[in-house]
Amino acid sequence: MAVRIRLTRLGKKKKPFYRIIVADSEAKRDGKFLDILGTYDPLQDPAEVNINEEKLQEWLGRGALPTTTVKSLIKKAVAAEQ
Template sequence: MAVRIRLTRLGRKKQPFYRIIVADSESKRDGKFLDVVGTYDPLQDPAVIKIDNSKLQDWLGKGALPTTTVKSLIKKVAAEV
């Protein structure tokens, strides 16, 4: 049972909004999750990415693996700081 840090989709049709969540790798995209780590709003100009670094580091320390998309979002936030 691997734990992944990934996106879950919210928002209306053609207006996506995402939460960055920690979930079991076998759960559905919008199914059960363990924790909310941040949000991602691609419709803003520039896109708004908010991540709680303490929660993120805690889950990475526990062995949670980010997906490639989340990994790129983390790099963008780190580059802005």
């Protein structure tokens, strides 16, 4: 069982909103998940990314692997804080 940090879609049609979650790699996109790490709102200008860094570091320490999209969102969130 590989654990991934990825996005799950919420919101209305044509108005997406995403949660950054930790889930089993074989789980469905909007299926069961283990933990919520933050949110991503692409409709804001600039796009808004909120991540709980303590939970993120905990899951990365446990061996969870982020998807490429989530990796880039983490970099944006860290760059925005500095």
